[in-house]
Amino acid sequence: xxxxxxxxxxxxxxxxxxxxxxxxxxxxxxxxxxxxxxxxxxxxxxxxxxxxxxxxxxxxxxxxxxxxxxxxxxxxxxxxxxxxxxxxxxxxxxxxxxxxxxxxxxxxxxxxxxxxxxxxxxxxxxxxxxxxxxxxxxxxxxxxxxxxxxxxxxxxxxxxxxxxxxxxxxxxxxxxxxxxxxxxxxxxxxxxxxxxxxxx
Amino acid sequence: xxxxxxxxxxxxxxxxxxxxxxxxxxxxxxxxxxxxxxxxxxxxxxxxxxxxxxxxxxxxxxxxxxxxxxxxxxxxxxxxxxxxxxxxxxxxxxxxxxxxxxxxxxxxxxxxxxxxxxxxxxxxxxxxxxxxxxxxxxxxxxxxxxxxxxxxxxxxxxxxxxxxxxxxxxxxxxxxxxxxxxxxxxxxxxxxxxxxxxxxxxxxxxxx
Numbered sequence: 308x309x310x311x312x313x314x315x316x317x318x319x320x321x322x323x324x325x326x327x328x329x330x331x332x333x334x335x336x337x338x339x340x341x342x343x344x345x346x347x348x349x350x351x352x353x354x355x356x357x358x359x360x361x362x363x364x365x366x367x368x369x370x371x372x373x374x375x376x377x378x379x380x381x382x383x384x385x386x387x388x389x390x391x392x393x394x395x396x397x398x399x400x401x402x403x404x405x406x407x408x409x410x411x412x413x414x415x416x417x418x419x420x421x422x423x424x425x426x427x428x429x430x431x432x433x434x435x436x437x438x439x440x441x442x443x444x445x446x447x448x449x450x451x452x453x454x455x456x457x458x459x460x461x462x463x464x465x466x467x468x469x470x471x472x473x474x475x476x477x478x479x480x481x482x483x484x485x486x487x488x489x490x491x492x493x494x495x496x497x498x499x500x501x502x503x504x505x506x507x
Numbered sequence: 508x509x510x511x512x513x514x515x516x517x518x519x520x521x522x523x524x525x526x527x528x529x530x531x532x533x534x535x536x537x538x539x540x541x542x543x544x545x546x547x548x549x550x551x552x553x554x555x556x557x558x559x560x561x562x563x564x565x566x567x568x569x570x571x572x573x574x575x576x577x578x579x580x581x582x583x584x585x586x587x588x589x590x591x592x593x594x595x596x597x598x599x600x601x602x603x604x605x606x607x608x609x610x611x612x613x614x615x616x617x618x619x620x621x622x623x624x625x626x627x628x629x630x631x632x633x634x635x636x637x638x639x640x641x642x643x644x645x646x647x648x649x650x651x652x653x654x655x656x657x658x659x660x661x662x663x664x665x666x667x668x669x670x671x672x673x674x675x676x677x678x679x680x681x682x683x684x685x686x687x688x689x690x691x692x693x694x695x696x697x698x699x700x701x702x703x704x705x706x707x708x709x710x711x712x713x714x715x
Contacts, residue, residue: 309523309525309541309542309618310525310539310540310541310616311539311540311541312537312538312539312540313538320529321529321530322527322528322529323528323529323530323611324528325528325660325664413525413527414525415525415527450652450656453656453660454656457656457659457660457663460663460664460667461663463667464663464666464667464670467667467670467671467674468670470674471670471673471674471677474674474677474678474681475677475681478677478681478685481685482681482684482685482688485685485688485689486688489688489689489692490692492692493692493695493696496696497696497699497700500699500700500703501703504703506703
């Protein structure tokens with residue numbers, strides 16, 4: 308768990324993960340709290356927990372659980388799209404001084420299925436290679452899934468661009484027609500007005 | 508021995524690293540820290556996927572607080588560096604120059620050199636067997652696939668974000684212009700008519 312960042316006591320920090328459907332996402336985190344007495348972050352903070360909330364692209368909540376100061380969470384995506392992973396501590400303290408009070412270590416892995424290392428020690432070399440080959444095949448399937456998802460997104464992108472294009476064309480024609488018809492109406496209206504006022 | 512190479516290929520991990528996508532609100536700064544050994548090579552790649560002008564400020568500091576990289580309003584960049592001291596390295600993304608657009612930033616922080624697929628590849632005296640060189644080739648190709656996929660995924664996300672913005676703007680402006688057209692033309696006719704209309708005398712005023 309290498310990378311870390313700071314956060315306020317009650318602040319919610321969110322990470323966006325754009326993943327294809329049926330993908331396993333695993334997250335590891337560790338949270339430490341600032342201690343005023345030793346002027347450093349405590350190595351472990353008992354009683355401190357983190358709410359982990361995962362929101363699917365359809366705004367449906369996939370995961371909402373309270374974990375301890377150190378934990379692992381995982382979820383499998385049903386839909387393709389942007390999943391939002393939010394971390395918020397369950398601290399009930401009021402902020403006593405400005406600045407960050409929590410140090411959060413975070414590591415998120417997408418689409419990886421961890422090898423069960425113990426299985427590999429068991430049998431002979433052939434079996435080990437077989438298991439590793441299956442793992443590799445799974446990984447290549449994941450590449451294929453990501454490419455399919457990319458194709459979907461590009462299609463959506465192309466549709467948006469074509470829609471914009473036809474939007475511009477349609478509105479230009481409509482505005483020209485409105486302009487011409489309003490021009491006619493203006494002249495007619497004024498002509499009738501002047502005639503009725505006996506100015507013409 | 509060949510079995511080892513094949514097994515090595517199949518379990519090859521990328522060099523350690525983290526990639527995250529997060530939303531950076533306007534006038535905010537977000538910093539990340541990592542403890543690194545001395546003499547380790549790291550690369551920071553970042554790209555702005557959505558928001559405003561798709562740019563962000565970024566700076567990297569070494570453990571002594573010295574700024575080793577600083578760029579303003581960049582859309583994407585890649586910063587490789589070999590550490591000289593051991594300690595906590597900090598990199599920050601700042602959106603403080605923007606008052607109302609929040610940015611979606613992607614960054615990839617890769618640490619360490621890529622471990623060679625064959626553990627003793629550099630110390631060997633004999634040539635590689637066919638199996639081993641096949642493994643090396645596949646390994647390099649797969650790494651290239653990962654990089655390529657990430658690059659295209661980010662580019663596409665950014666372009667799609669721009670296209671959606673454009674579509675929205677076209678719609679709003681078109682409707683607005685049509686309304687203005689109606690208002691102005693009807694207003695013109697009404698105004699002209701009012702110039703030629705006699706003012707009706709108000710009841711109770713003394714006439715001359």
